[in-house]
Amino acid sequence: MTEPTHDETHGGSLGSRLNWLRAAVLGANDGIVSTAGLVVGVAGATSDRSTLLTAGLAGLLAGSMSMAAGEYVSVSTQRDSEMAALAVERRELREQPEAELEELTGLLEARGLTRAVAHDAAVQLTQRDALRAHARVELGIDPDDLTNPWHAAWASFLAFTAGALLPLLAIVLPPSDWRLPVTVVSVLLALACTGWSSARLGAAAPARAVVRNVSGGAVAMTVTYGAGALLGAAGV
Structure with a gap:
């Protein structure tokens, strides 16, 4: 008989990796919801592919840059606080x-x-x-592993971009009649995956997180599509 092995990871590295993974999942989730809301709202007003692509790309770039800048500022402040505490x-x-x-x-x-x-x-x-x-x-600080604002900024940028690409591609690639249903279905499936992943990373029950995530995305797309349809009908 072989002796059982104990390969559980201990120490701060596991917590750090889980935090990064959770941030990546949440960043991707933000990219999915915000871009989906934007392109579905525009789709309510027009079916022009170039307009949808322009709106989606603008939302992707604005959102990813905003996420990166916000994360950089936030983590830089945290690092400055850590450095000041170590100096004291x-x-x-x-x-x-x-x-x-x-x-x-x-x-x-x-x-x-x-x-x-x-x-x-x-x-x-x-x-x-x-x-x-x-x-x-x-x-509670590891002086050999201080927070890095550039790592955080790039992680947020990439995670948001990856999430935003899904609704953007879903709204511009299919034929006109299929754009909206393909986008809605793909976005809801993606939100179910990110909800499940975030719950598992937090050791929580996934069902509630999935329902909450999918419901929030569905509401966001419904509201923005309704607003776009009203504006389109008004000729704005």
Whole structure:
């Protein structure tokens, strides 16, 4: 008989990968819903292929750039905060090492260690790398793996673009009579997939997430198509 293996991944890398995957799924979902709403709304007013393509491309580019810029600004702010917190911790370690050692001991003790074991662990961690020990235990920051705003921006840009391409292609490639039904069906199927994926990544029940996602997309397309049809009928 072979011994059972234990291959569960531990550590911050798993959580980081799950966060990136979740962000990618949500970015793709945003691209699907926003672009689908846009092109379906325009389709309510006109069936001209070039108009639909122009509107879809404009929505794709505007949305992907907006997502990338917003993610870059957000993650840059987070990184600046992390760097500032590390700078404060570095100064405190230099100016009052004994107080910082006592603080680390207290933090480890609060996690369930006895006072003696917490003190010994704090001493060993401080001797090995005091800044890294305080960053991880006190601040919850890995100084070797700070958030990268460029990675976040590119991930959001690509995820949104990938999601937006589906409704864009679905509205311009089929014949005129099939554009709307093909777009609606493909978008709802894609939203079911992203809802299921986001739920699984969050360890939640997928059925509710799928229904919520599909319902939201259906409402968005219904509203925008109705608005486009009214504007088209009014000759706007």
